[in-house]
Amino acid sequence: MPKVSEEHREARRRQILDAAWVCFARNGFHKTSMPDVFAEAGLSAGAVYRYFPGKEALITAIAETSMRQLVEILDAHLRAPDLPPPEELLPELMEDLTALGGSAPAPMAPQVWSEMMRDPRIAGAVAGTLGDIQQRLAEMCRRYQAAGVLAPGLDPGDTARVLVALIQGWIIQWNTMGLAAHQQITAGVRGLLTRAPRSATHG
Protein backbone atom coordinates (compact mmCIF):
# COMPACT_ATOMS: atom_id res chain seq x y z
CA MET A 1 0.00 0.00 0.00
CA PRO A 2 1.31 3.49 -0.80
CA LYS A 3 2.63 5.37 2.23
CA VAL A 4 0.35 8.40 1.79
CA SER A 5 -2.70 6.20 1.91
CA GLU A 6 -1.62 4.57 5.17
CA GLU A 7 -0.92 7.96 6.68
CA HIS A 8 -4.33 9.10 5.53
CA ARG A 9 -5.98 6.05 7.07
CA GLU A 10 -4.20 6.60 10.38
CA ALA A 11 -5.12 10.31 10.42
CA ARG A 12 -8.74 9.52 9.64
CA ARG A 13 -8.82 6.87 12.36
CA ARG A 14 -7.33 9.36 14.81
CA GLN A 15 -9.90 12.01 13.77
CA ILE A 16 -12.78 9.62 14.51
CA LEU A 17 -11.33 8.51 17.85
CA ASP A 18 -10.80 12.13 18.92
CA ALA A 19 -14.42 12.90 18.04
CA ALA A 20 -15.64 9.83 19.96
CA TRP A 21 -13.50 10.87 22.94
CA VAL A 22 -15.12 14.33 22.97
CA CYS A 23 -18.60 12.80 22.77
CA PHE A 24 -17.99 10.17 25.47
CA ALA A 25 -16.41 12.77 27.78
CA ARG A 26 -19.35 15.15 27.28
CA ASN A 27 -22.29 12.77 27.45
CA GLY A 28 -20.91 9.41 28.51
CA PHE A 29 -20.65 6.24 26.47
CA HIS A 30 -24.34 5.29 26.69
CA LYS A 31 -25.81 8.69 25.89
CA THR A 32 -23.58 9.04 22.82
CA SER A 33 -24.99 7.79 19.49
CA MET A 34 -23.01 6.96 16.38
CA PRO A 35 -24.64 9.98 14.60
CA ASP A 36 -23.22 12.14 17.45
CA VAL A 37 -19.77 10.84 16.49
CA PHE A 38 -20.35 11.46 12.75
CA ALA A 39 -21.34 15.07 13.55
CA GLU A 40 -18.43 15.68 15.92
CA ALA A 41 -15.94 14.23 13.42
CA GLY A 42 -17.53 16.05 10.48
CA LEU A 43 -17.65 12.78 8.55
CA SER A 44 -20.34 10.70 6.89
CA ALA A 45 -21.70 7.53 8.46
CA GLY A 46 -19.99 5.48 5.76
CA ALA A 47 -16.62 7.14 6.42
CA VAL A 48 -16.83 6.29 10.13
CA TYR A 49 -18.20 2.76 9.73
CA ARG A 50 -15.31 1.96 7.36
CA TYR A 51 -13.06 2.18 10.44
CA PHE A 52 -15.31 1.33 13.39
CA PRO A 53 -18.39 -0.89 13.18
CA GLY A 54 -19.97 0.57 16.34
CA LYS A 55 -19.59 2.18 19.76
CA GLU A 56 -18.00 -0.91 21.32
CA ALA A 57 -15.23 -0.75 18.71
CA LEU A 58 -14.74 2.95 19.51
CA ILE A 59 -14.47 2.46 23.29
CA THR A 60 -12.17 -0.52 22.75
CA ALA A 61 -9.90 1.55 20.48
CA ILE A 62 -9.90 4.45 22.98
CA ALA A 63 -8.97 2.05 25.79
CA GLU A 64 -6.30 0.39 23.67
CA THR A 65 -4.82 3.78 22.65
CA SER A 66 -4.72 5.07 26.24
CA MET A 67 -3.17 1.89 27.58
CA ARG A 68 -0.63 1.90 24.72
CA GLN A 69 0.33 5.45 25.79
CA LEU A 70 1.01 4.11 29.30
CA VAL A 71 3.17 1.35 27.80
CA GLU A 72 5.16 4.05 25.96
CA ILE A 73 5.55 6.07 29.16
CA LEU A 74 6.82 2.96 30.94
CA ASP A 75 9.19 2.13 28.08
CA ALA A 76 10.59 5.68 28.20
CA HIS A 77 11.34 5.16 31.91
CA LEU A 78 12.92 1.78 31.19
CA ARG A 79 15.14 3.30 28.46
CA ALA A 80 16.37 6.11 30.77
CA PRO A 81 19.70 5.53 32.56
CA ASP A 82 17.92 5.26 35.93
CA LEU A 83 14.42 4.65 37.16
CA PRO A 84 12.93 7.18 39.58
CA PRO A 85 13.14 6.05 43.22
CA PRO A 86 10.31 3.54 43.92
CA GLU A 87 8.33 6.07 45.97
CA GLU A 88 8.39 8.54 43.03
CA LEU A 89 7.54 6.07 40.26
CA LEU A 90 3.75 5.99 40.66
CA PRO A 91 3.39 9.76 41.32
CA GLU A 92 5.42 10.40 38.14
CA LEU A 93 3.32 7.96 36.13
CA MET A 94 0.14 9.68 37.31
CA GLU A 95 1.54 13.08 36.29
CA ASP A 96 2.63 11.63 32.91
CA LEU A 97 -0.87 10.27 32.30
CA THR A 98 -2.44 13.60 33.23
CA ALA A 99 -0.07 15.44 30.88
CA LEU A 100 -1.69 13.53 27.98
CA GLY A 101 -4.73 15.80 28.40
CA GLY A 102 -7.41 16.68 30.89
CA SER A 103 -7.31 17.80 34.49
CA ALA A 104 -7.03 14.25 35.85
CA PRO A 105 -5.43 11.07 34.46
CA ALA A 106 -7.27 8.71 32.10
CA PRO A 107 -10.74 10.27 32.49
CA MET A 108 -12.25 7.68 30.14
CA ALA A 109 -10.91 4.72 32.12
CA PRO A 110 -13.78 4.29 34.63
CA GLN A 111 -16.28 4.12 31.75
CA VAL A 112 -14.06 1.56 30.03
CA TRP A 113 -13.90 -0.58 33.18
CA SER A 114 -17.69 -0.46 33.52
CA GLU A 115 -18.08 -1.59 29.91
CA MET A 116 -15.46 -4.33 30.31
CA MET A 117 -17.63 -5.86 33.03
CA ARG A 118 -20.66 -5.94 30.77
CA ASP A 119 -18.91 -6.89 27.52
CA PRO A 120 -16.15 -9.52 27.83
CA ARG A 121 -15.11 -8.80 24.22
CA ILE A 122 -13.74 -5.42 25.36
CA ALA A 123 -11.84 -7.11 28.20
CA GLY A 124 -10.48 -9.64 25.71
CA ALA A 125 -9.44 -6.94 23.24
CA VAL A 126 -7.35 -4.98 25.76
CA ALA A 127 -5.93 -8.01 27.62
CA GLY A 128 -2.75 -8.02 25.54
CA THR A 129 -1.97 -4.36 26.23
CA LEU A 130 -2.78 -4.79 29.91
CA GLY A 131 -0.29 -7.67 29.88
CA ASP A 132 2.30 -5.33 28.30
CA ILE A 133 1.75 -2.80 31.11
CA GLN A 134 2.15 -5.49 33.77
CA GLN A 135 5.24 -6.87 32.05
CA ARG A 136 6.91 -3.40 32.09
CA LEU A 137 6.01 -2.85 35.75
CA ALA A 138 7.37 -6.31 36.60
CA GLU A 139 10.60 -5.42 34.78
CA MET A 140 10.82 -2.25 36.89
CA CYS A 141 10.35 -4.33 40.04
CA ARG A 142 13.22 -6.59 38.92
CA ARG A 143 15.45 -3.55 38.41
CA TYR A 144 14.52 -2.18 41.84
CA GLN A 145 15.35 -5.57 43.32
CA ALA A 146 18.70 -5.62 41.50
CA ALA A 147 19.39 -2.11 42.87
CA GLY A 148 18.57 -3.28 46.38
CA VAL A 149 15.65 -0.88 46.91
CA LEU A 150 12.92 -3.55 46.73
CA ALA A 151 12.89 -6.77 48.75
CA PRO A 152 14.48 -9.57 46.72
CA GLY A 153 11.85 -12.15 47.73
CA LEU A 154 8.91 -10.31 46.13
CA ASP A 155 7.37 -11.86 43.02
CA PRO A 156 7.69 -9.18 40.30
CA GLY A 157 4.49 -10.30 38.52
CA ASP A 158 2.38 -10.24 41.69
CA THR A 159 3.86 -6.90 42.72
CA ALA A 160 3.17 -5.47 39.25
CA ARG A 161 -0.47 -6.54 39.56
CA VAL A 162 -0.72 -4.67 42.88
CA LEU A 163 0.75 -1.59 41.18
CA VAL A 164 -1.81 -1.83 38.36
CA ALA A 165 -4.63 -2.02 40.92
CA LEU A 166 -3.20 0.96 42.78
CA ILE A 167 -2.92 2.96 39.55
CA GLN A 168 -6.55 2.13 38.74
CA GLY A 169 -7.80 3.19 42.17
CA TRP A 170 -5.64 6.31 42.00
CA ILE A 171 -7.25 7.22 38.65
CA ILE A 172 -10.68 6.82 40.25
CA GLN A 173 -9.75 8.89 43.30
CA TRP A 174 -8.25 11.73 41.27
CA ASN A 175 -11.19 11.80 38.82
CA THR A 176 -13.96 11.56 41.42
CA MET A 177 -12.44 13.32 44.44
CA GLY A 178 -10.10 15.81 42.81
CA LEU A 179 -6.51 16.92 43.14
CA ALA A 180 -6.49 16.80 46.95
CA ALA A 181 -7.06 13.03 46.82
CA HIS A 182 -4.14 12.68 44.39
CA GLN A 183 -1.89 14.66 46.69
CA GLN A 184 -2.90 12.57 49.69
CA ILE A 185 -2.27 9.28 47.85
CA THR A 186 1.10 10.64 46.69
CA ALA A 187 2.05 11.43 50.29
CA GLY A 188 0.82 8.03 51.44
CA VAL A 189 2.75 6.14 48.75
CA ARG A 190 5.89 8.13 49.50
CA GLY A 191 5.51 7.25 53.17
CA LEU A 192 4.94 3.55 52.54
CA LEU A 193 7.68 3.07 49.94
CA THR A 194 10.43 5.27 51.36
CA ARG A 195 9.98 3.58 54.70
CA ALA A 196 11.20 0.12 53.72
CA PRO A 197 14.85 0.92 52.82
CA ARG A 198 15.14 3.16 55.89
CA SER A 199 14.01 0.38 58.19
CA ALA A 200 16.49 -1.95 56.50
CA THR A 201 19.25 0.60 57.07
CA HIS A 202 18.37 1.95 60.47
CA GLY A 203 16.04 -0.77 61.82
Add this chain to the structure above:
Amino acid sequence: MPKVSEEHREARRRQILDAAWVCFARNGFHKTSMPDVFAEAGLSAGAVYRYFPGKEALITAIAETSMRQLVEILDAHLRAPDLPPPEELLPELMEDLTALGGSAPAPMAPQVWSEMMRDPRIAGAVAGTLGDIQQRLAEMCRRYQAAGVLAPGLDPGDTARVLVALIQGWIIQWNTMGLAAHQQITAGVRGLLTRAPRSATHG
Protein backbone atom coordinates in the same frame (compact mmCIF):
# COMPACT_ATOMS: atom_id res chain seq x y z
CA MET B 1 -44.45 7.60 63.61
CA PRO B 2 -45.69 4.11 64.52
CA LYS B 3 -42.98 1.44 64.41
CA VAL B 4 -44.80 -0.82 61.93
CA SER B 5 -45.03 2.00 59.42
CA GLU B 6 -41.31 2.72 59.64
CA GLU B 7 -40.53 -0.94 59.19
CA HIS B 8 -42.85 -1.00 56.21
CA ARG B 9 -41.15 2.04 54.72
CA GLU B 10 -37.71 0.48 55.16
CA ALA B 11 -38.84 -2.84 53.65
CA ARG B 12 -40.39 -1.04 50.69
CA ARG B 13 -37.26 1.03 50.19
CA ARG B 14 -35.15 -2.15 50.32
CA GLN B 15 -37.48 -3.85 47.81
CA ILE B 16 -37.04 -1.00 45.34
CA LEU B 17 -33.26 -0.89 45.77
CA ASP B 18 -33.01 -4.67 45.27
CA ALA B 19 -35.03 -4.35 42.06
CA ALA B 20 -32.85 -1.45 40.84
CA TRP B 21 -29.74 -3.50 41.64
CA VAL B 22 -31.02 -6.41 39.51
CA CYS B 23 -31.83 -4.04 36.63
CA PHE B 24 -28.49 -2.18 36.77
CA ALA B 25 -26.55 -5.46 37.01
CA ARG B 26 -28.44 -6.91 34.03
CA ASN B 27 -28.53 -3.95 31.66
CA GLY B 28 -26.34 -1.27 33.18
CA PHE B 29 -27.39 2.05 34.67
CA HIS B 30 -28.00 3.81 31.35
CA LYS B 31 -29.98 1.07 29.65
CA THR B 32 -32.27 0.75 32.67
CA SER B 33 -35.44 2.87 32.70
CA MET B 34 -37.58 3.73 35.71
CA PRO B 35 -40.42 1.54 34.25
CA ASP B 36 -37.92 -1.36 34.23
CA VAL B 37 -37.49 -0.79 37.97
CA PHE B 38 -41.27 -0.59 38.56
CA ALA B 39 -41.70 -3.92 36.74
CA GLU B 40 -38.83 -5.65 38.54
CA ALA B 41 -40.10 -4.43 41.94
CA GLY B 42 -43.70 -5.26 41.11
CA LEU B 43 -44.72 -1.76 42.21
CA SER B 44 -46.50 1.18 40.64
CA ALA B 45 -44.66 4.26 39.41
CA GLY B 46 -46.19 6.26 42.27
CA ALA B 47 -45.03 3.74 44.88
CA VAL B 48 -41.44 3.95 43.61
CA TYR B 49 -41.35 7.72 43.10
CA ARG B 50 -42.52 8.20 46.70
CA TYR B 51 -39.08 6.87 47.73
CA PHE B 52 -36.79 7.71 44.82
CA PRO B 53 -37.31 10.63 42.42
CA GLY B 54 -35.18 9.06 39.68
CA LYS B 55 -32.31 6.83 38.60
CA GLU B 56 -29.64 9.12 40.11
CA ALA B 57 -31.32 8.75 43.52
CA LEU B 58 -31.34 4.96 43.06
CA ILE B 59 -27.65 4.68 42.13
CA THR B 60 -26.75 7.05 44.97
CA ALA B 61 -28.71 4.92 47.46
CA ILE B 62 -27.11 1.72 46.13
CA ALA B 63 -23.65 3.27 46.46
CA GLU B 64 -24.44 4.57 49.94
CA THR B 65 -25.80 1.18 51.06
CA SER B 66 -22.76 -0.72 49.72
CA MET B 67 -20.30 1.70 51.29
CA ARG B 68 -22.22 1.56 54.58
CA GLN B 69 -21.82 -2.24 54.49
CA LEU B 70 -18.06 -1.75 54.18
CA VAL B 71 -18.14 0.62 57.17
CA GLU B 72 -19.94 -2.12 59.15
CA ILE B 73 -17.36 -4.71 58.08
CA LEU B 74 -14.57 -2.38 59.22
CA ASP B 75 -16.35 -1.66 62.51
CA ALA B 76 -16.70 -5.41 63.15
CA HIS B 77 -12.94 -5.76 62.70
CA LEU B 78 -12.32 -2.79 65.01
CA ARG B 79 -14.59 -4.30 67.70
CA ALA B 80 -12.78 -7.68 67.56
CA PRO B 81 -10.02 -8.24 70.16
CA ASP B 82 -7.34 -8.16 67.45
CA LEU B 83 -7.06 -6.94 63.91
CA PRO B 84 -5.85 -9.42 61.28
CA PRO B 85 -2.14 -9.04 60.47
CA PRO B 86 -1.69 -6.08 58.06
CA GLU B 87 -0.98 -8.36 55.08
CA GLU B 88 -4.27 -10.22 55.68
CA LEU B 89 -6.49 -7.16 56.24
CA LEU B 90 -7.19 -6.23 52.61
CA PRO B 91 -7.60 -9.84 51.39
CA GLU B 92 -10.11 -10.40 54.22
CA LEU B 93 -11.99 -7.19 53.38
CA MET B 94 -12.23 -8.26 49.73
CA GLU B 95 -13.61 -11.66 50.77
CA ASP B 96 -16.07 -9.97 53.15
CA LEU B 97 -17.30 -7.69 50.35
CA THR B 98 -17.70 -10.66 48.00
CA ALA B 99 -19.66 -12.57 50.66
CA LEU B 100 -22.33 -9.85 50.46
CA GLY B 101 -23.36 -11.33 47.10
CA GLY B 102 -22.06 -11.96 43.63
CA SER B 103 -18.96 -13.69 42.33
CA ALA B 104 -16.76 -10.60 42.77
CA PRO B 105 -16.81 -7.72 45.27
CA ALA B 106 -18.93 -4.59 44.76
CA PRO B 107 -19.95 -5.31 41.16
CA MET B 108 -21.92 -2.06 40.99
CA ALA B 109 -18.99 0.10 42.10
CA PRO B 110 -17.38 0.75 38.67
CA GLN B 111 -20.71 2.05 37.35
CA VAL B 112 -21.06 4.26 40.43
CA TRP B 113 -17.56 5.71 39.91
CA SER B 114 -18.35 6.44 36.26
CA GLU B 115 -21.53 8.25 37.29
CA MET B 116 -19.76 10.16 40.09
CA MET B 117 -17.47 11.67 37.45
CA ARG B 118 -20.41 12.89 35.41
CA ASP B 119 -22.70 13.94 38.27
CA PRO B 120 -20.99 15.73 41.19
CA ARG B 121 -24.21 15.40 43.24
CA ILE B 122 -23.57 11.65 43.51
CA ALA B 123 -19.99 12.29 44.64
CA GLY B 124 -21.30 14.81 47.18
CA ALA B 125 -23.94 12.41 48.48
CA VAL B 126 -21.49 9.60 49.21
CA ALA B 127 -18.62 11.81 50.45
CA GLY B 128 -19.64 11.38 54.10
CA THR B 129 -19.67 7.59 53.95
CA LEU B 130 -16.38 7.56 52.05
CA GLY B 131 -14.99 9.70 54.87
CA ASP B 132 -16.28 7.11 57.38
CA ILE B 133 -14.45 4.34 55.49
CA GLN B 134 -11.23 6.33 55.46
CA GLN B 135 -11.59 7.19 59.12
CA ARG B 136 -11.91 3.46 60.05
CA LEU B 137 -8.92 2.51 57.90
CA ALA B 138 -6.89 5.34 59.49
CA GLU B 139 -7.87 4.00 62.93
CA MET B 140 -6.64 0.57 61.88
CA CYS B 141 -3.33 2.11 60.76
CA ARG B 142 -2.99 3.76 64.18
CA ARG B 143 -3.58 0.40 65.89
CA TYR B 144 -1.02 -1.28 63.65
CA GLN B 145 1.43 1.48 64.53
CA ALA B 146 0.71 1.02 68.24
CA ALA B 147 1.31 -2.73 67.81
CA GLY B 148 4.62 -2.04 66.08
CA VAL B 149 3.68 -3.69 62.77
CA LEU B 150 3.40 -0.44 60.78
CA ALA B 151 6.05 2.27 60.65
CA PRO B 152 5.31 4.91 63.31
CA GLY B 153 6.13 7.82 60.97
CA LEU B 154 3.35 7.08 58.46
CA ASP B 155 0.41 9.48 58.34
CA PRO B 156 -2.68 7.33 59.05
CA GLY B 157 -4.95 9.51 56.88
CA ASP B 158 -2.65 9.41 53.86
CA THR B 159 -2.08 5.67 54.31
CA ALA B 160 -5.85 5.09 54.57
CA ARG B 161 -6.34 6.95 51.28
CA VAL B 162 -3.80 4.64 49.61
CA LEU B 163 -5.70 1.65 51.00
CA VAL B 164 -8.99 3.02 49.62
CA ALA B 165 -7.39 3.43 46.17
CA LEU B 166 -5.97 -0.09 46.36
CA ILE B 167 -9.38 -1.49 47.34
CA GLN B 168 -10.97 0.33 44.40
CA GLY B 169 -8.41 -0.98 41.92
CA TRP B 170 -8.71 -4.46 43.42
CA ILE B 171 -12.50 -4.34 42.89
CA ILE B 172 -11.90 -3.40 39.24
CA GLN B 173 -9.31 -6.14 38.72
CA TRP B 174 -11.47 -8.86 40.27
CA ASN B 175 -14.60 -7.77 38.37
CA THR B 176 -12.91 -7.32 34.98
CA MET B 177 -10.12 -9.90 35.06
CA GLY B 178 -11.57 -12.57 37.34
CA LEU B 179 -10.52 -14.57 40.36
CA ALA B 180 -6.93 -15.13 39.13
CA ALA B 181 -6.30 -11.37 39.31
CA HIS B 182 -7.62 -11.31 42.88
CA GLN B 183 -5.33 -14.17 43.86
CA GLN B 184 -2.34 -12.45 42.29
CA ILE B 185 -3.05 -9.15 44.06
CA THR B 186 -3.50 -11.05 47.33
CA ALA B 187 -0.08 -12.68 46.88
CA GLY B 188 1.47 -9.33 45.96
CA VAL B 189 -0.01 -7.52 48.97
CA ARG B 190 1.09 -10.33 51.28
CA GLY B 191 4.60 -10.04 49.87
CA LEU B 192 4.76 -6.28 50.19
CA LEU B 193 3.26 -6.03 53.68
CA THR B 194 4.84 -9.04 55.36
CA ARG B 195 8.20 -7.84 54.11
CA ALA B 196 8.49 -4.67 56.18
CA PRO B 197 8.49 -6.15 59.72
CA ARG B 198 10.87 -8.88 58.58
CA SER B 199 13.34 -6.33 57.24
CA ALA B 200 13.11 -4.44 60.52
CA THR B 201 13.88 -7.65 62.43
CA HIS B 202 16.39 -9.33 60.17
CA GLY B 203 17.58 -6.44 57.99
